[in-house]
Amino acid sequence: MNYLVQAWQWLLDPANASGPNGIGARTLEHLSYTLVATAIACLVGIPVGYAIGHAHRGRTVVVASTGAARALPTLGVVTLFGLAFGIGLTAPMVAFVLLALPSVLAGAYSGIEGVPADVVDAARAMGMTEWQILVRVEVPLGLPLLLGGIRSSALQVLATATLAAYVGAGGLGRFLFLGLKTQNYPMMLAASIVVVGLAIGAELTFELVDRLARRGLPTGRAGLASSVVGT
């Protein structure tokens, strides 16, 4: 209880809030790492996932490799790439992208695969090109599952991005590693509270986006069940 009060006081102390090492700057850093890693995972994962989902090929390879990627301990990956790339942002960013990729990929291809075969068949019979089938039918119908995948990725990275500080790259993990070394437990607790707060905020934001994306869509048909991929 004492720690909690001290942590709260630490958070409210204006001296800790601003400046290049303040909570504000570190939070922004933390969020930007999450955003960049999720964005890179999307840039890679969505096209690959769509290609697999549309062609119905290569699924086994992807399931196996994403399964393997999920089993990787992120701290180990940060250390490994840290040894290769040295101190800085590269190693943790690679690890975060690896962490984010499986869920995005799974969300992208399962969204496309979940579109009923007769709907795709009808679209082709109407005279849609393969590209039009993808863009006008499969992508919109697969959107809820894709958003679920991105949501799960972003939350995982958000919670794990504290590890960036392990190789000196900043973020909210900076307070955790610093606090651990200096036995400043209120500071560690305070940083953890901020991370938890960010995660809850992100979850609420995604929930809102998800509801907007689902408006007007059927609930019973077309594989649009509310299952969240990758959790």
Next chain:
Amino acid sequence: MIEFRHVAKTYEDGTVAVGDLSLVAPSGEITVLVGSSGCGKTTLLRMVNRLVSPTSGQVLIDDTDVADRNAVELRRSIGYVMQNSGLLPHRTVVDNIATVPVLRGTPVAEARERALELMTTVGLDPAQARRYPWQLSGGQQQRVGVARGLASDPNILLMDEPFGAVDPIVRADLQRELVRLQAELHKTILFVTHDIAEAIALGDRIVILATGGRIAQQGTPTEIMTEPADDFVAQFLGLDSGRALRVDGQLVVDQTGRPVGRLT
């Protein structure tokens, strides 16, 4: 006119869907392909708009081989109605009907206007234009499917068991509507069904297919009923049981004496 010239289809797993079949579906008529499952009727239908390519032989529309035409352009010029309507679940009724005209470059507003007219044509209330397919009954969905097939005013309409998934009363209703529509529109319709009663109700010409895409008999409903070619056809028509009727007073009864209709 649709012509199948010595077409055959063997699937990759070695299944022979169609052996060697030649057939003409005349312009402006309803030709019904009827047979049990596995007789290759859907395969034949899908060869017309190149959803299936024949292993050998040719499919010609007005003497042009469909293989020489761009598949996408070809499909846009042919109406297609399928069993589970295949409507796009994320688009409203009016946008579903307008799909093909929009693909062909018709401005959206104009295509929607035409779609509303078509809703009336196929017996749908235009007030339902803004609804989504899942908000409609099965019969209404099939009507939307028919309207979509007609939207670009194609000469040819391919119908793959379009009324197979609705209850008998709605099916009879849809069949009557199709006959009424055809009297106005005179499309060249290729219609696939496994229901011989439907074939007789709709077909100007009926083609009875046996397993492996062999034609057991073709002709008008009257010709087939009067002179079934062999036992297979007679059995398929139900001439040995269900349709062996006799008159008992004012009633028409079947072999076991159960009433099936009344003379008027």
